[in-house]
Amino acid sequence: MRQFLDEWHEGAKTELGTTAWTNYGQIIRRNIQPYLGAKRLTDLSPLDVKRWHGKLLEGGRKDGGPLYAASVKHAHRILHRAFADAVRWNLIVVNPASGVRAPRVSRKR
Numbered sequence: 001m002r003q004f005l006d007e008w009h010e011g012a013k014t015e016l017g018t019t020a021w022t023n024y025g026q027i028i029r030r031n032i033q034p035y036l037g038a039k040r041l042t043d044l045s046p047l048d049v050k051r052w053h054g055k056l057l058e059g060g061r062k063d064g065g066p067l068y069a070a071s072v073k074h075a076h077r078i079l080h081r082a083f084a085d086a087v088r089w090n091l092i093v094v095n096p097a098s099g100v101r102a103p104r105v106s107r108k109r
Contacts, residue, residue, distance in 0.1 A: 001033070001036050001037050001038070001039050001040070001041050001044065002033050002037035002038070004041050004082070004086065004091070005028050005032060005033060005037070005082060006028075008082045008085060008086075009021075009024060009025055009028055009082075012024065024078055027074065027075050027078055028078065030062070031056060031060055031067070031071070031072075031075045032052075032075060032078070032079055035052045035055055035056070036048065036052055036079075041086060041091060041092060042091075042092055044092075044096045045096055046096050046097075046098075046099030046100045048096065049076075049079070049096050049097050049099070049100045050100045053072055053076065053100070053102070053103055056071075056072045056075065057069065057072055057103060060072070069103040069104065069105045069106070070105045072102065072103045073102040073103055073105055076097060076100075076102040076103075077102070079097050080095065080097035080098065083095040083096060083097050083098075
């Protein structure tokens, strides 16, 4: 996963604006790779993605505190996009993030 995400992020440079590309890289390095980077791309399941959500929600911040649901949802969207490209490139058959709903973000009134 780590190698795939690094290569995917580098390739996304031509598709994203500079700020978005930089933010994607930070989220990949801080919120995705530490939890999923050691797994093989082909071995990831929707359950792994769901567990990853839980870990981020429990203690995904730099200081070990819980990460906001909106931040987890954003990381989920980035991972889903990377997996969608992996499916398109025939690296995996199914997008494991498609089988999992991103955390619900409560709206402020």
